[in-house]
Amino acid sequence: MTDEDVLSEFRSCEALLEGHFVLSSGRHSAHYLQCARVLMNAERAGRLALALAQRLPREIRSEIDVVVSPAMGGLIIGHEMGRALGKDAIFLERPTGTFELRRGFALAEGARVLMVEDVVTTGLSSREAIEAVEREGGTVIAEVALVDRSAGDADLGVPFFPLVQLNFPTFAEEEIPEALARVAVTKPGSRKD
Structure with a gap:
């Protein structure tokens, strides 16, 4: 899948939104990728996962x-x-605010883990998830994500293979451009903190 193919999948289900959004990272953006919408169709979700799996080098795939x-x-x-x-x-x-395994999930000591995210913006959530896996006895050997919004700047501490890399600007609260500040704010993500 090319970058344009991936964006076409997002556009086809109105998952690429424009407005004024507060991202899970706390940063503001004029664009939001609603991955839940792009993944609501099982066939589309399967196609995207296959394309993402193909981004992984064979030697990493064989170790997971x-x-x-x-x-x-x-x-x-x-x-x-x-x-x-x-x-x-x-x-x-x-x-309680910190990632943990629940529902009877457990990792075997030394389990080699592929971390999978929908969107990476700053990488903070990914790093927190990787730390949780380590606390549970596993080792994250790589991460994949549908979208890398960091423009390649997120340092996850492991090899990172996004399906598409986008460079929609994001802004800290004190950096919001005047034109964006005039637009009503929406916080569409799953975290309401």
């Missing part, structure tokens, strides 16, 4: 024991990546 994704955003694409790779897929939750 289990797929882990942070809920909520990474849950669907994580499940589809598990299917594409023929691996179990589990997820992390934040019941």
